[in-house]
Amino acid sequence: MNDLLPHGLDDFLAEAGWTGAVVEPLVGDASFRRYFRLRAADGSTAMLMDAPPPQEDPRPFLHVAGWLAEHGMRAPRILAARPDQGLVLLEDFGDARMRDWLDDHGGHEQAVYAAAIDALVALHAQPAGPFAPYDMAVYQREAGLFTEWYCPAMGLSVDEDGWRTAWDAVLHPLLPRQTDPVTVLRDYHAENIMLLDPAGPDGGAQGVIDFQDALVGHRAYDLVSLLQDARRDVPVELESAMLDRYCAATGAGDDFRADYARLGAQRNAKIVGIFARLWKRDGKARYLAFIPRVWDALERDLQHPALAPVAAWFAANVPQEIRDTQGGELQ
Structure with a gap:
């Protein structure tokens, strides 16, 4: 499992306050992006987006998410981000697609x-x-x-x-x-x-x-x-x-x-x-x-x-x- 996780993830999660969280892979989409659900010991959850450069760049996502949040559209809150590494920690919207x-x-x-x-x-x-x-x-x-x-x-x-x-x-x-x-x-x-x-x-x-x-x-x-x-x-x-x-x-x-x-x-x-x-x-x-x-x-x-x-x-x-x-x- 560790071989499948994004490079530098442990440091990123430690900085974001999610050290020790269980990381569960989720089904991806048609792009190179990958998604994981984090589960902390207290039961809280978050979503991890892995948008690896050079194929992906999370900056447009962060830009649009910020604008939508400011204008009344319910987009996931950004909890932490390292755009250069393609790592973004997001509010978990659950599984009810x-x-x-x-x-x-x-x-x-x-x-x-x-x-x-x-x-x-x-x-x-x-x-x-x-x-x-x-x-x-x-x-x-x-x-x-x-x-x-x-x-x-x-x-x-x-x-x-x-x-x-x-x-x-x-x-x-x-x-x-x-x-x-x-x-x-x-x-x-x-x-x-x-x-x-x-x-x-x-x-x-x-x-x-x-x-x-x-x-x-x-x-x-x-x-x-x-x-x-x-x-x-x-x-x-x-x-x-x-x-x-x-x-x-x-x-x-x-x-x-x-x-x-x-x-x-x-x-x-x-x-x-x-x-x-x-x-x-x-x-x-x-x-x-x-x-x-x-x-x-x-x-x-x-x-x-x-x-x-x-x-x-x-x-x-x-x-x-x-x-x-x-x-x-x-x-």
Whole structure:
């Protein structure tokens, strides 16, 4: 076990006041980060993030966590940090992840999602954070993951210039609506929302994790992350009801709904590319099982008139048999 622990951990824990704590490894995510739960003799717990350089840098996480805490979003408190070593000691939010909890408490789904929507409404009422812009260059770079990784994995030779041109046409209309931007967490979904008081009504208060890639951009993006979740089935009726809830609270209209479809298609195309990359480059085949769910949401987004140029590209470049099998079998 000691061989698996981060280098310099004993000194770090001693400085943080956690000498002698039991260190339990936890399941990691799609990055190089690792997580451990610490258990002290008095029963208190904390979370240890190991974000080893040069592959990882915890400074963005610390930066965003501090801003969120100052602006009403429930992020884990930072108990200690050595960024140069990639070590961060965090408040323990427990094990009640929204996705897993709802698997066992499906009757609370409407209320739990409503609380997550209301948290976004509150976040979007705040001034945008001091983060980089979610601009066209970022949108295009992300969408490009589809043609860079998924298409070759499927043995497809596609029109990459036409892909970029189609996305320019689809995304340019939403850019003026980013002139009053909000903080975009980018991975706001049921695996990254923790229920802090699961014994409370409808799962109690919620906290967020995995927000280190936050940018400043469009209000619809995090709604897409939540309601077109790659890792959990969200009924279409629930998606529609929660989108209505957000629009009613913010006064968003038809342009917003069109932008929701635009960013839904962009995000879902990106995720399909990322999951293909995780398999081909990183040997993480388990993410392939999520592609049919993402592909299904992508197809629904493509039906919106705002996606006509991208829908035409798919019709010309991705054979119907692949689309009919919700993304097909990767090679």
